[in-house]
Structures are given as C-alpha cells and as structure tokens.
Amino acid sequence: MSVRPDRSSAELGGFIVLAFSAVYTALAIPLAAIVAVCAAASLAAVVLSLRSIRWAWCIYFSALCANGLQFTVSNFTVRPEYIATPLFLAALYSYTCREPDARSRSPFAVGMTIGTVGLVSVGLTSGMLFAPETAASLRMAVQLGVALIAVVPLTRVALDHGFVVRSGTAILSAISTVSVAGFVLDPSTRVDGLAFEPNIMGCLCAGWIGVLYYFAGDRAVVTRQVLFLAGPIPIALILTTTRAAWIALAIIAVCVMVRNATRYPITIICSLVAFTLAVAYLHEVYYRVGDADTFLWRVVHVIDTESGTGAYRLQLWNIAIDQIAARDWSAVIGTGLNTFPQFNPVDPTNVAAAYLSSMWLALIYDVGFVGFAFFAVLGVSLFLGVRHKKQAIPLFAALAICTSVTNVIWFAFPWVFMALTVTASRAGSKSTSAARDARRRSHHRGRPRHRVVVNA
Incomplete structure (x- = not known):
C-alpha cells in the first residue's frame, strides 16, 4: 500500500523540479x-x-x-x-x-505538373535574365514554388473530407472569432486575423466558404456542427472591408439561394427584399458619404474606379500595361516574378514602391505570355479534375474575383482549396479506411464475407 504514495511523491517532486528549472x-x-x-x-x-x-x-x-x-x-x-x-x-x-x-489517381495530374513546373521555371529564367534585383525575384520564385508544390500530392491522396472540412472550419473560425472580438474592442481597425493583410484574410475566408459550398451536398461532411462553427467566418470576411471578397461572398450567397430555392422559398424571398431595400438605401446616401476611411464608404463604393483605392489600382494597372506594350521580345517570358515594384520603386503617391495588385496582369508582367500559358494549363487541369464542376464554380469564381484586385498567387491556401475539390472527386474511387473497418467488424461478428459489399 505504501508504493503508490512514494511513486506519486517522486513524480510530483520531479514535476516541481522540472517546472522550477523551466x-x-x-x-x-x-x-x-x-x-x-x-x-x-x-x-x-x-x-x-x-x-x-x-x-x-x-x-x-x-x-x-x-x-x-x-x-x-x-x-x-x-x-x-x-x-x-x-x-x-x-x-x-x-x-x-x-x-x-x-x-488515388487523376488523369489531369500530368497537366497540373506541367503547369506548376513550367510556371516556376519561366519565373526563374526571366528573373535571372531581366530582373533589376535578381535575388529578390528568385526569392519570390521560391515562395511560389512552396505554394504550388503540395497541389499534385494532395490530388493523389484520398483524405477524410469530413475531418478535413470540420477541422479547417474550426481553425479558421477560432481565428475569425478572436479577430471579430478585437474589432469590437477597436472598431477603427480592419480584421486581418493571422493573414498578411486584411485583403488576404478576406480572400482566405471567401475561399474556405467556397470549399464549404462545394462539400455542402454531402451531409456527412458539412454537418450542422460545421455550419455552426462556420458562423464567425463570413462576419470576419465582411469586417475585413475587402470589397472583392464581399462580391465573392455575394456570388456564393446567390448560389446558395439557387440551390435551396425549393426548400426555403420564404427565407430566400425575404432575403431578396432586404437586399433590395439595402441597395435603395445605399443609392440614397451615395453622395452623402464623404469619409473614404469609413466602413459605409466602402459599402457604397463597392465598385468604384474613379476614387479611393479603386482609382489607385486602375492607375497602376495602366502603368503596367504601358510598360508591357513597350517591351521587346522579353514580353514573351516577362521580366521576373514580382518585378513591378523593382521597375517602379515609387508609386504615384510617392509613399512606397508600386504594387501590382491584379494577379492576372501581374502574371503577364512577370512571366509573360509563356508563363501565363503554363498558369492556364495548371488552372484548367485543376478544374477538369473536379467531378462536380457545378459545385466548384463558386470557389473558383470567388478566388478569381479576389485575385483580380489582390495578388494571392504567392500563398498556398488558394491552391490547396482548389486541390481539395480534386481530391474529393477521387475519394470514391478507392475503398476507404471506414469501409475496411466495417469489413473487419463484420468478419469478427461471423458474418459471411460474400455478403459484404464495398463500392468500388
């Protein structure tokens, strides 16, 4: 009887010594x-x-x-x-x-590989040949490679999508909840979570909501628990005040309404009426909102290229187009990754280096038409690898809209989100661990093997 107290005392003493040392x-x-x-x-x-x-x-x-x-x-x-x-x-x-x-196998894995390798290779080549700061361009090539390298492996492995979606939603929801709480304490800030900036956070939230929409058809994946956990994510998206993410969220919301039009007609009609009234109100106050730093100003000017950041972005896009048009054969492969700020070290406001926000224009500027072609091969291969393409359209559209005004090509999350939809299309091609466990349980119960059916 005296052994357990001595052992417990020794363990407690060891813990105290370890804690004191730490x-x-x-x-x-x-x-x-x-x-x-x-x-x-x-x-x-x-x-x-x-x-x-x-x-x-x-x-x-x-x-x-x-x-x-x-x-x-x-x-x-x-x-x-x-x-x-x-x-x-x-x-x-x-x-x-x-x-x-x-x-798992995907017939489009070859296209994804060719697109990935080709895009990074063109970026490396053009950076070494034409970039004013070769080292800076090569560092961006490394960052792009890290973002893309997991795409093909992810499409070759059938994961437990129930856990993938549930855990991903819980993690992003926790970040969103803390961020929203921080906004409540200081409303003058924009929600950015742990992202590089608020626009990136907005794109991250919009992309994951697109993933949830894709899997929503499977009640075993997007359960009530997942929907409850996802609640803070659209709130955080809205509070990022990222207008492109707002548009992406609106598109996904419309897709949700269309999908559930026959199940919840009254709710959808009420939502449309409320949206119409909100648009009418915003039209009334359009010319009365003067402070460009307010949340309401961004809502009213959700699509505005004549003032604010919209006009600033459009000015930089015109500069980039003029510089591309003035190039010789270097326009074929570009001038290196993220070289726009290198050629334009001072932006029109004379504050910092210019930032080319549109990913589509930045691709042509950085890697030329050859690199853009490899990017197209990668993107098309990803989309063709998705079985339920109609359900994936909101995700791809949301990312395309967000990247039009904020270049997120350097980060891994948009590529991973798209790869998950490809993985989902291949998950049913192989017997899963759950199916094997069911066979084992049936075998232990003495059930005949020939009565166990597993979908191939």
Whole structure:
C-alpha cells in the first residue's frame, strides 16, 4: 500500500523540479528558453504529423491561415507554411505507406505538373535574365514554388473530407472569432486575423466558404456542427472591408439561394427584399458619404474606379500595361516574378514602391505570355479534375474575383482549396479506411464475407 504514495511523491517532486528549472531558464536565459520551446514544439509536430495525417492537416492548415506571421533569415522572409509544407508532404507519403488504398489517381495530374513546373521555371529564367534585383525575384520564385508544390500530392491522396472540412472550419473560425472580438474592442481597425493583410484574410475566408459550398451536398461532411462553427467566418470576411471578397461572398450567397430555392422559398424571398431595400438605401446616401476611411464608404463604393483605392489600382494597372506594350521580345517570358515594384520603386503617391495588385496582369508582367500559358494549363487541369464542376464554380469564381484586385498567387491556401475539390472527386474511387473497418467488424461478428459489399 505504501508504493503508490512514494511513486506519486517522486513524480510530483520531479514535476516541481522540472517546472522550477523551466521557469528559471526562461527568466535567466530567455533566448535559450524560446529556442528550447520551439525545438520541442517542432519535434512534437514532426512526430505527430508522421504518425497521424489528421495532425499533419491541422498543422498545415494552421500554417496556411497564419501567412502573416514571418521572420527574416539572411534577407529571406520565412513564413510558417515554408516549414509546414515539407512536413505535410512527408506526412502524406507516410500516410499512403500505411494506407495504400488511400492512393488515388487523376488523369489531369500530368497537366497540373506541367503547369506548376513550367510556371516556376519561366519565373526563374526571366528573373535571372531581366530582373533589376535578381535575388529578390528568385526569392519570390521560391515562395511560389512552396505554394504550388503540395497541389499534385494532395490530388493523389484520398483524405477524410469530413475531418478535413470540420477541422479547417474550426481553425479558421477560432481565428475569425478572436479577430471579430478585437474589432469590437477597436472598431477603427480592419480584421486581418493571422493573414498578411486584411485583403488576404478576406480572400482566405471567401475561399474556405467556397470549399464549404462545394462539400455542402454531402451531409456527412458539412454537418450542422460545421455550419455552426462556420458562423464567425463570413462576419470576419465582411469586417475585413475587402470589397472583392464581399462580391465573392455575394456570388456564393446567390448560389446558395439557387440551390435551396425549393426548400426555403420564404427565407430566400425575404432575403431578396432586404437586399433590395439595402441597395435603395445605399443609392440614397451615395453622395452623402464623404469619409473614404469609413466602413459605409466602402459599402457604397463597392465598385468604384474613379476614387479611393479603386482609382489607385486602375492607375497602376495602366502603368503596367504601358510598360508591357513597350517591351521587346522579353514580353514573351516577362521580366521576373514580382518585378513591378523593382521597375517602379515609387508609386504615384510617392509613399512606397508600386504594387501590382491584379494577379492576372501581374502574371503577364512577370512571366509573360509563356508563363501565363503554363498558369492556364495548371488552372484548367485543376478544374477538369473536379467531378462536380457545378459545385466548384463558386470557389473558383470567388478566388478569381479576389485575385483580380489582390495578388494571392504567392500563398498556398488558394491552391490547396482548389486541390481539395480534386481530391474529393477521387475519394470514391478507392475503398476507404471506414469501409475496411466495417469489413473487419463484420468478419469478427461471423458474418459471411460474400455478403459484404464495398463500392468500388
């Protein structure tokens, strides 16, 4: 009877000593403590990811959402997704080794590979040949490569989409909830979560809502719990005051109404009436809203190219078009990734380097028509790989709209979101772990094997 108290006392004493040592180290040598904590967290992340694809996905998705967190190493900006991406790829490989049936094939994987390799290769080549700052252009090529490298592997593995959607929604919802709470405390700010800027946060939220729309047809994936968790995400999107994301959200909302027109006709009619009244009110106050920094001004001028940031973006787009038209044969492969600020170190406001916000125009500027062709091959291959293309249109449209005014090509989240729809189309081609578990349970109950049917 005396063994357990002694053992408990020893464990308690050891815990106290460990806690005292940790606190003393943190106070005496804070840098060492930070390094130790980071090392322990990294080791735990590696072990958990390689042992469980669910842990790997949660860590990877969290890194995608935290693209605004960064630190600099030798003039190179490092973001969480740079570290999480190779770990996630290793976890995918480990998962397919444990679960061979999780491997999937897509006839469009070749097109995705060609588009990815071609786009990055053209960016590297043009950067080395024409970029004023070659090192800066090559760093952007690395960032683009990190963003794209997980696309094809993701489309080759059938994941548990119920968990993928549920966990992703929970993570982004938690970030959105904290961000909205911060906005309530300080309404003068724009919600940006852990993203690089509010516009990126708006695009992130719009993209994930598009993913939810795609999977909404499967009640086993988008459950009531998921819909409840997703509540703060559109609120955070609206509070980012990103007008392109607002338009993307409106398009998805229209698609939701069309899908549920026969099930909830009264709700939809009331929503349309409320929207009509809101538009009428905004038309009345259009010329009475003077402060361009207010939320209402952005709502009223949701599509405005004559004033504010809309006019500023249009001015920069015209400059980019003029510079592209003035090029010689270098227009074929561009001048290198993210070279517009290098050729325009001062913007029209004389504040900072110019930023070419439109991804579509930036592609032609950076990688020319050849690089744009590779991008088209990648995008078309992704869309062709989706089985339920009608359900994927809102996601692809939302990302296309957001990227028209904010270039998110450098971040991994839009590519991962699109790849998930391709993975979903292949998930039914192989027997899943759940099906195998059902067979094993049936076998243990003594049920004859020939009566077990698994959809191929």
